[in-house]
Amino acid sequence: MPSRSSTGRPRERGRRPGPLTGDRVRGRTVLVTGAGNGLGRAISLALVARGARVVLVARTRSHLEAVAAEAAGLPGSTRVATADVADPVSVAALAEELADETVEVLVNNAGVPGPVAPLLEISPEEWDDVFAVNVRGMFLMCRAFIPQMVARGAGDVINLASVSGKRPLTRRTPYAASKMAVIGLTTTLAFEVGPQGVAVNSLSPGPVDGPRMARNFELEAKRTGTTYAEAEEAYVARAALHRMLTEDEVAAAVIAMLHMPGLCAADIDLSAGMVAR
Structure with missing residues (x-):
């Protein structure tokens, strides 16, 4: 029997999930x-x-x-x-x-x-x-x-x-x-x-890390009058791991x-x- 809300009407439920274990990528x-x-x-x-x-x-x-x-x-x-x-x-x-x-x-x-x-x-x-x-x-x-x-x-x-x-x-x-x-x-x-x-x-x-960020660092260095390395360092210094992702x-x-x-x-x-x- 479905559960009921405070108004007495049946609660709406979303679709039940598929298998919760196993590979959810293979074959999709x-x-x-x-x-x-x-x-x-x-x-x-x-x-x-x-x-x-x-x-x-x-x-x-x-x-x-x-x-x-x-x-x-x-x-x-x-x-x-x-x-x-x-x-x-x-x-x-x-x-x-x-x-x-x-x-x-x-x-x-x-x-x-x-x-x-x-x-x-x-x-x-x-x-x-x-x-x-x-x-x-x-x-x-x-x-x-x-x-x-x-x-x-x-x-x-x-x-x-x-x-x-x-x-x-x-x-x-x-x-x-x-x-x-x-x-x-x-x-x-x-x-x-x-x-x-x-x-x-x-x-x-x-x-x-890749061509898009390289482009951004080049443009930022040009605009601010710094070097590419300084522009990159200023950016990655904000991250706890002190690096970019791959x-x-x-x-x-x-x-x-x-x-x-x-x-x-x-x-x-x-x-x-x-x-x-």
Whole structure:
């Protein structure tokens, strides 16, 4: 007999979880956006290594095919599909192309860093370009692929946010604001689709060692009249581990989140201690 609320009406209950033990990655179909390089590449390869079928999505097919080639021989499998996540027509075409796939996990990783400049020097076009990919892109991908999860009563969505959405990051206002928006999108959407068995969470990495951070340090050094090494040190000094993350560490966090079936409406800090609370 269902439990009852203080009003005497039966309490609404969400969908029961699937198996709480075992591998929650192997055999599942995972769509990863921005999969052609950087974090998207690392996340995709980690998933394939664990036996997932990974749909690699980005704008440039040659980049995706290179990742698929790297994944050859791993336990899982890949499929390449191109799309511009900021374009509703492109996302709709992607959903139609993948109608034969059962997307069980959506990893919204596609994002752009935006300008490195004071807000007063940023143009409206630059601002809109950041939000188009970092926020609108997630909205469009969720709108396209969550309905089939709701229909099945199960699914996982992981949105890549950033610690920059939760702490000051001078001269990076569009990026920081967009990542705060991602966290708001995540928590609200979780309450909309959680009762239907779809878990929505976000992962907020700190600075990740790679070309994107190298670009930021170069621009910051030029703007402040310091050296590249000084710009990098000023940034990593804020972290308890006094270093940046690796792409593989972020990929490992995605795998870990998928093995936490009770996780929902959460934002996970993975910052090497840059955010402490």
